[in-house]
Amino acid sequence: MAILITGGAGYIGSHTMVEFLNAGRELVVVDNFMNSKPEALERVRKITGKDFKFFQVDLLDKEALDKVVRENNIDSCIHFAGLKAVGESCAKPMLYYHNNITGTLNLCEVLAKYGAKRIVFSSSATVYGNPASVPITEDFPLSTTNPYGETKLMIERILKDIYNADNEWSISVLRYFNPIGAHKSGLIGEDPQGIPNNLLPYITQVAAGRRECLSIFGNDYNTPDGTGVRDYIHVVDLARAHLKAIELAETVTGIDYFNIGTGVGYSVLDIVHAYEKATGIKINYKITARRPGDIDECYANPKKAYEVLGWKAENNIEDMCRDSYNWQRQNPNGYDS
Ligand code: NAD
Ligand code: UDP
Numbered sequence: 001m002a003i004l005i006t007g008g009a010g011y012i013g014s015h016t017m018v019e020f021l022n023a024g025r026e027l028v029v030v031d032n033f034m035n036s037k038p039e040a041l042e043r044v045r046k047i048t049g050k051d052f053k054f055f056q057v058d059l060l061d062k063e064a065l066d067k068v069v070r071e072n073n074i075d076s077c078i079h080f081a082g083l084k085a086v087g088e089s090c091a092k093p094m095l096y097y098h099n100n101i102t103g104t105l106n107l108c109e110v111l112a113k114y115g116a117k118r119i120v121f122s123s124s125a126t127v128y129g130n131p132a133s134v135p136i137t138e139d140f141p142l143s144t145t146n147p148y149g150e151t152k153l154m155i156e157r158i159l160k161d162i163y164n165a166d167n168e169w170s171i172s173v174l175r176y177f178n179p180i181g182a183h184k185s186g187l188i189g190e191d192p193q194g195i196p197n198n199l200l201p202y203i204t205q206v207a208a209g210r211r212e213c214l215s216i217f218g219n220d221y222n223t224p225d226g227t228g229v230r231d232y233i234h235v236v237d238l239a240r241a242h243l244k245a246i247e248l249a250e251t252v253t254g255i256d257y258f259n260i261g262t263g264v265g266y267s268v269l270d271i272v273h274a275y276e277k278a279t280g281i282k283i284n285y286k287i288t289a290r291r292p293g294d295i296d297e298c299y300a301n302p303k304k305a306y307e308v309l310g311w312k313a314e315n316n317i318e319d320m321c322r323d324s325y326n327w328q329r330q331n332p333n334g335y336d337s
Pocket of ligand 2: 230
C-alpha cells in the first residue's frame with residue numbers, strides 16, 4: 001500500500017518525502033507546481049536513492065485525482081498542497097478559498113471513495129489568532145485574522161465533521177509553528193519566488209548578498225527586546241512529525257490535533273544574532289514599521305506531540321540557521337541555480 005503526498009514538491013513536502021523514503025515507505029506524489037519546481041523531486045531522489053510515482057495533478061481536477069487514487073493502492077494521505085502567503089490571501093481571497101478548500105474537499109471525497117480514510121493535514125499556529133497567553137496548548141480558542149488562516153480553520157472544521165459522520169477515519173491535524181532550515185545535504189530547501197515574505201529566507205538572502213538589508217518589522221512589541229517572538233522549528237524535525245502521525249493513524253481511528261513546535265520562543269533579534277553566530281556573516285538590518293496583523297508572541301507547548309506521538313524537536317536554532325545558509329550557498333538562485 002502507498003501513501004499519497006499532496007504538494008510533495010513544496011518546501012515541507014520535499015523534506016517529508018525524504019524521511020518517508022528513508023523509512024522504506026512507498027509514496028505516490030501529486031503536485032501542480034504552482035509554487036514549486038520539478039527539480040525538488042529530482043533532489044529527493046538524489047538524497048534518498050529511492051524512487052516514487054509522481055503525477056502532475058491539480059487537486060481542483062477531481063477526475064485526475066480520482067484516477068491517481070484508484071490506480072495506486074493508496075491507503076493514507078499527507079496533505080500539504082495549498083497556497084500559503086498571508087498577504088496574497090488578502091488580495092486574492094477567492095483564489096485561496098477555492099484552491100485550499102475545494103482542493104481539500106475533492107481530496108477527501110476521493111480518499112473516502114476508495115476507503116483510504118487516513119489523513120495528516122498541514123494546519124498552522126495561525127489558527128490560534130492572537131493568543132491570550134503563551135505557550136499555546138491545543139485547547140486554546142481558535143480564530144483567524146486573514147483568508148489564509150481562515151482556510152486552515154475551515155479545513156480543520158471540515159475534517160472534524162467528516163470524522164463525526166464516519167468514525168472509520170483517522171485524522172491528524174498538525175499545527176506547525178514556524179518551519180525554517182533545510183536538509184543537511186543542502187540539496188533541498190525553501191525556494192521562495194520573488195521577495196521573501198518570511199524572516200528566515202529574507203535573512204538568508206541578505207547573508208548571501210542577494211538583498212542589502214533586513215527590515216525588522218517593529219521593535220515596540222510587548223516582548224523582552226521589543227521584536228516579535230516566534231517558535232522556529234527545523235523543517236527536518238517537522239518532517240519527522242508526519243512519520244509519527246502516520247504511524248499512529250495506522251493503529252487508531254479518531255481526529256486529533258498537535259502543536260508542532262520546539263516550545264522555545266525567539267525574537268527577530270535573537271534570530272539575527274543566532275544567524276550571525278552560525279554563519280560568521282554580519283546581517284545588516286534596520287528597524288521599520290510594524291507589519292499589519294503581526295502579533296507579539298507565538299510559541300507552542302509541544303507536550304502533547306511528545307506524549308501521544310512520541311515526537312520532539314531535536315535541532316536547535318543554530319542548526320536551523322546553519323542549514324538554511326548551507327542550502328542558500330549551494331543554490332544561490334534556489335532550484336534554478
Ligand atoms: P509550498 O508552497 O512550498 O508547498 C505547497 C505545494 O502544494 C507546492 O508544491 C504547490 O505547488 C502545491 N499545490 C498548491 N496548490 C495545489 C493544488 N491545487 N494542486 C496540487 N498542488 C498544489 O508550501 P510549504 O511551506 O511546503 O507548506 C506546505 C503546507 O504547510 C501548506 O498547506 C501550508 O499552508 C502549510 N503550512 C506552512 C507553513 C510554512 O511556514 N511554510 C506554516 C504552517 C502551515
Ligand atoms: N519579520 C521581520 N522582517 C521580515 C519578515 C519577518 O521583522 O522581513 C518578523 C515578523 O514581524 C515576525 C517574525 O519576523 O515577528 C516572523 O515572521 P514570518 O513572516 O517569518 O512568520 P509569521 O509572521 O508567520 O510568524
